[in-house]
Amino acid sequence: MATAERDYYELLGVSRTASGDEIKRAFRRLAHELHPDVSQEPDAEHRFREVVEAYEVLSNSERRELYDRFGHAGLRSGGFQPSSFDFGSLSDLFSAFFGDDLFGVAGRPGRGRGADIAARVEIELTEAATGTKREVPFGVAVSCARCGGNGAEPDTPIKTCPTCAGNGRVSQVSRSILGEFVRTGACPTCGGSGKLVEQPCEQCRGSGRTIEERTLEVEIPAGIHDGQRIRLSGEGHTSGALGGQAGDVYVEVHVRPDERFVREGNDVYTTVDLTLTQAALGATVAVPTLEGEVELTFEPGTQPGAIQVLRGHGLPVLQGFGRGSQRVLVNVLVPRRLTDEQRRLLEEFERLSGEATYEPGEGFIDKLKSAFR
Numbered sequence: 001m002a003t004a005e006r007d008y009y010e011l012l013g014v015s016r017t018a019s020g021d022e023i024k025r026a027f028r029r030l031a032h033e034l035h036p037d038v039s040q041e042p043d044a045e046h047r048f049r050e051v052v053e054a055y056e057v058l059s060n061s062e063r064r065e066l067y068d069r070f071g072h073a074g075l076r077s078g079g080f081q082p083s084s085f086d087f088g089s090l091s092d093l094f095s096a097f098f099g100d101d102l103f104g105v106a107g108r109p110g111r112g113r114g115a116d117i118a119a120r121v122e123i124e125l126t127e128a129a130t131g132t133k134r135e136v137p138f139g140v141a142v143s144c145a146r147c148g149g150n151g152a153e154p155d156t157p158i159k160t161c162p163t164c165a166g167n168g169r170v171s172q173v174s175r176s177i178l179g180e181f182v183r184t185g186a187c188p189t190c191g192g193s194g195k196l197v198e199q200p201c202e203q204c205r206g207s208g209r210t211i212e213e214r215t216l217e218v219e220i221p222a223g224i225h226d227g228q229r230i231r232l233s234g235e236g237h238t239s240g241a242l243g244g245q246a247g248d249v250y251v252e253v254h255v256r257p258d259e260r261f262v263r264e265g266n267d268v269y270t271t272v273d274l275t276l277t278q279a280a281l282g283a284t285v286a287v288p289t290l291e292g293e294v295e296l297t298f299e300p301g302t303q304p305g306a307i308q309v310l311r312g313h314g315l316p317v318l319q320g321f322g323r324g325s326q327r328v329l330v331n332v333l334v335p336r337r338l339t340d341e342q343r344r345l346l347e348e349f350e351r352l353s354g355e356a357t358y359e360p361g362e363g364f365i366d367k368l369k370s371a372f373r
Contacts (some may be wrong), residue, residue, distance in 0.1 A: 008054035008067065016068070020059065027055040060227030062255075066264060114141070114237040114247035121251060123220060125258040125268075129290040129315050131222035136251055138216075141209040141237040147201035149238075151208040156199040161190035168194040209238060218251050223266065223318035226255040260288045266324030267314045271331050274298060279332045287328055289313045296328065304332040 009016050012026040034041075034048040041047075057063045057075065067075055121134045143149035152158050160166040164187035171184045186192035200206030218230055229250045236247025261268040272287050282300035286293040289310065296308060307327050314324025338346070 006050060006054075008057050011050055011054040012058065014058075018058075023055065023058050027051065027059070056227075060225075062226040062263065069264075113245045116247040117236045117249045119249055119251045120254065121218065121220070122254045122256055124256055125261060125263065126290055127220070128224055128255045129222060131224075132220050134218050134220060135215050136218050136249075138214060138249065139211045140214050140235070140249075142212045143238050144201055144204035144208055144210050146203040147208065149208045150195075150197075151193075151201055151204065151206040152197040153199040153201050156197075159196045159198070161187060161194050161196050163187050163189035164194060166194040168192045216249070220253055221318060223316035223320075224253050224255070225318070226253070228253055228318075261290070261326075263315070266317055267327060268324070269327050269329060271329045272296070273331050273333050274302060275333050276335060279303070279330070289326055290315070298330065302330055302332075304330060306330040 009018070012018075012023060012030065014022055014026050018026075030051045031048070034044050034051060057067050063075065117138055117140060119136050119138045121136055123132055123134065144151075147154060150158060161168075164170050168187055168190065169184055169192065170187050187194070190196055197206055201208070204210050214235075216232060216235060218232070220230065229252050232249040232251065234246045235249040238246050255263075261270050263269075268290065270288060272285060274283060274285070278285070279298070279302045280300065282298055282302070284295055284297045287296045290313065294310070294313075296310075298306075298308075307329055310326040310328065312323045313326035316323050335342070
């Protein structure tokens with residue numbers, strides 16, 4: 001991991017109690033400063049990737065909780081790997097993370113790489129354990145069939161923009177006591193295309209692209225974590241008339257909470273309720289797992305807070321081998337209402353009890369420690 005020794009909160013410049021909106025604002029600000037499209041600092045790319053990794057962790061509730069409790073080691077044990085895809089332009093970065101475009105347009109029309117698309121799916125925890133498939137609908141910009149993507153009505157002329165001489169960009173020089181500053185931006189006359197269309201296409205109204213509704217089947221791998229994204233290369237918006245590469249689709253997977261389990265990395269935790277007599281005498285009860293119920297035997301004298309570990313009953317390691325464990329925490333039910341006869345019998349039991357009846361065992365803290373071994 002790129003930031004194994006760096007604190008994620010420190011990287012983003014936020015407190016450990018920062019809200020999701022505060023984390024998002026901090027990431028946007030730093031991305032503006034450090035993205036290679038903007039910054040000329042020699043270490044900008046490295047720092048930028050550190051900031052992206054920090055945002056990937058802190059913007060996801062599950063990963064953030066795991067990091068807060070167990071640090072970088074907890075993230076590694078949970079299978080987290082920072083994204084390694086090429087973010088392209090700064091506009092593409094914000095489109096991939098937030099589903100919006102930083103500049104209001106998808107870069108220079110007709111050139112370069114098309115903008116990315118953000119989509120979202122929800123799955124159950126049990127589906128995360130086995131892997132599943134989902135149909136993902138989204139709207140994508142494609143080249144206009146009528147004009148071929150040039151934005152002009154067929155058989156009408158397209159002229160070179162006189163303002164930028166077809167470059168699509170213009171520069172302005174300003175002077176101050178600090179020297180000359182050159183500001184380069186999209187040509188205001190042609191909007192950055194370098195061309196002027198006299199008669200816009202009736203179908204796309206001169207944009208060169210139309211919106212098409214698509215549905216793709218996405219294969220979601222077993223062991224995926226809440227908030228992780230799946231990249232579909234080349235399925236995003238087209239770049240325009242010059243045949244540039246299409247953008248990508250980033251499908252963010254959200255795993256719905258399951259009231260039976262608490263997930264931490266590849267492990268799951270669940271509780272089982274034993275009555276007072278079951279805990280004292282021992283019992284075999286049905287316990288839910290991700291694959292269905294299993295019979296679990298508890299020895300006589302089972303204490304509240306006792307933990308049984310079911311090896312291999314957690315979630316699969318994403319893009320790896322093996323599975324996590326399921327840890328079953330015992331909750332002993334103490335009766336709240338007693339009949340006179342029940343009270344008499346308990347009082348008789350207490351009268352007959354001695355020190356040996358309540359022989360001390362492993363402490364609660366020791367049990368918690370053993371749960372993470």
